[in-house]
Amino acid sequence: MYVVLEGIDTAGKSTQLQLLKDKFPSAVFTKEPGGTKLGIKLREMILNGEANSNLAEMFMFLADRAEHTKEVILKNKNELVISDRSFISGIAYALDEEIDKLIELNRLATSNNFPQKVILLELSKEELEKRLSQKQNDSIEKRGIEYLLNIQKRLKETILKLNISYKFIDASLNINEIEKIIEDFINAK
Numbered sequence: 768m769y770v771v772l773e774g775i776d777t778a779g780k781s782t783q784l785q786l787l788k789d790k791f792p793s794a795v796f797t798k799e800p801g802g803t804k805l806g807i808k809l810r811e812m813i814l815n816g817e818a819n820s821n822l823a824e825m826f827m828f829l830a831d832r833a834e835h836t837k838e839v840i841l842k843n844k845n846e847l848v849i850s851d852r853s854f855i856s857g858i859a860y861a862l863d864e865e866i867d868k869l870i871e872l873n874r875l876a877t878s879n880n881f882p883q884k885v886i887l888l889e890l891s892k893e894e895l896e897k898r899l900s901q902k903q904n905d906s907i908e909k910r911g912i913e914y915l916l917n918i919q920k921r922l923k924e925t926i927l928k929l930n931i932s933y934k935f936i937d938a939s940l941n942i943n944e945i946e947k948i949i950e951d952f953i954n955a956k
């Protein structure tokens with residue numbers, strides 16, 4: 768089963784993945800961008816802000832995703848794979864394009880291998896402000912609070928359009944409470 772953890776920057780994805788590694792020791796943990804050898808190079812270029820064109824940046828994420836699908840998702844088809852982000856981020860962050868068109872592009876990039884379950888960690892504006900103020904920001908995060916809240920809205924909209932089992936979780940809950948909700952959701956049939 769292929770499960771993905773989604774949420775805007777600082778929603779708590781890394782924190783939860785760290786805990787999930789103990790709960791699911793035999794699972795394959797991966798991430799987008801940067802879950803493959805090629806992806807590590809693409810991720811560095813993307814986060815350094817090397818692309819001036821939004822379209823070029825989007826295609827770098829799609830290239831990362833195509834490689835990730837072949838090298839990680841398809842090679843571990845019979846395992847529990849848990850990923851930090853997915854094509855759902857790809858759609859939400861590509862603000863210039865329509866969601867439906869992006870779904871089609873992502874079907875192509877993944878050869879139709881979408882996740883079976885998606886978890887979204889949702890932040891309130893107040894909590895996002897607090898967390899961003901405590902962090903050194905990369906080029907994407909520097910785009911600001913309203914930008915990230917808009918992305919969060921698009922993450923939800925995208926998930927609701929897809930026929931994938933999902934769980935929305937209040938990211939300001941206690942860390943262990945969130946972990947339990949995620950664990951139960953992964954274990955549920």
Ligand SMILES: Nc1ncnc2c1ncn2[C@@H]1O[C@H](COP(=O)(O)OP(=O)(O)O)[C@@H](O)[C@H]1O
Pocket residue numbers: 774775776777778779780781782783898938939940941942945
């Ligand atoms: N449930 C939570 N409650 C309060 N703070 C949290 C919670 N989860 C994570 N954090 C803190 O928020 C910040 C961002 O978390 P992180 O896991 O790095 O987010 P992401 O990987 O989504 O960017 C970190 O400082 C982390 O310690």
Ligand SMILES: Cc1cn([C@H]2C[C@H](O)[C@@H](COP(=O)(O)OP(=O)(O)O)O2)c(=O)[nH]c1=O
Pocket residue numbers: 774775776777778780781799800828829852853854856857858860861907908
């Ligand atoms: C997967 C993906 C991520 N992104 C963005 C989301 C993040 O801002 C950044 C990846 O950074 P990352 O460090 O993995 O996220 P986080 O800061 O939450 O730990 O790239 C896209 O714009 N498009 C995509 O397709």
